[in-house]
Amino acid sequence: MTVAATETLQTGDTQEVVTTFASYGSTWAIYIALVILMVAIIWYAIRKWHFVVKWFITSVILAGALTPGHPVDYAETYSPLVLNSVVLLFDGDSAGFLAGVKTIIWVFLTIFVVGLGAWFGFKFWRKKQAQNGNKPADQNATAKSSEKKMATPVEPTLGDDSSDKTDKA
Template sequence: MINDSTQPMQLEAETVITTFENYGMAWGLYIGLTLLLAGLVWFAFRKQHFLLKWFFASVILAGALCFGHPAENIETYSPLILNTMVELFDGNTEQFMSDIKFIVLVWGILFIVGVGAWLLVRYLRKNKDDAGKAEKQPRKPAKDKQEKASKEASNKDKPMATPVEPTIGDDV
């Protein structure tokens, strides 16, 4: 009998929790705050190597932006990390481990793609810089090089003036 009297209240609570008016705006705010947090971490580690910055940022992005259904027969989504913590507290270790494996898989893919993009950008920049250096330094004719070398040689033969340093008491 107790279940019959609480069942309508439970159904009403599930309806309010799973379907609310600003669902899309809440997700937009959540994603925006997650990106802000990742940006702050990136800024905090700005003087560190790219791989360390990307490691921390990708952990935040993968952990916060994986989504899943909070319960069976519910059409809306919630952050998977929150669902995972609820599963842990409820003692559902099988679902907890499944969720953690999925988050780690998403993180691994995200990290590898980010490092690959970083390596590609470095490779392209290096090739661009090497090509730019070759174009900026036009070849000089051998005659110009010989004239420059002869001028330097003639300047070496000239005696240089010897500097005279003043001493205290010279003005007397």
């Protein structure tokens, strides 16, 4: 039900307007894009840290921000579960809050374990490729550049005329 901003509503219709609105999909798209941007900025800020620590922080943010939940039992739409859980805590529903937190923890553990599994799998694959003599493409490029023999640069000296005399003779 989409209602114009100038139209008056009956009391029974207000809950439906609060839980559904016209730009619902685009709101979620913008929200997800902003969460990904935030994770990218944080990842850049801590880029020199170990991967496991970076992935832990990223997993916490992704699980907390992107786990969906219904804001109320009869709503057709979703909102971030962390927000729903905090509202339930403020309303005094500690059982609902703990249920939401448990769901977020399970999502976090899933994201964290899958990411670490992919990271260890990639490291194992690279190590296996190096043992077989098939270096990955990025290692080939660094190996070729280090194998090139470059000429040693000679710095000219001021007042060194002896090289001119030997060349003429």
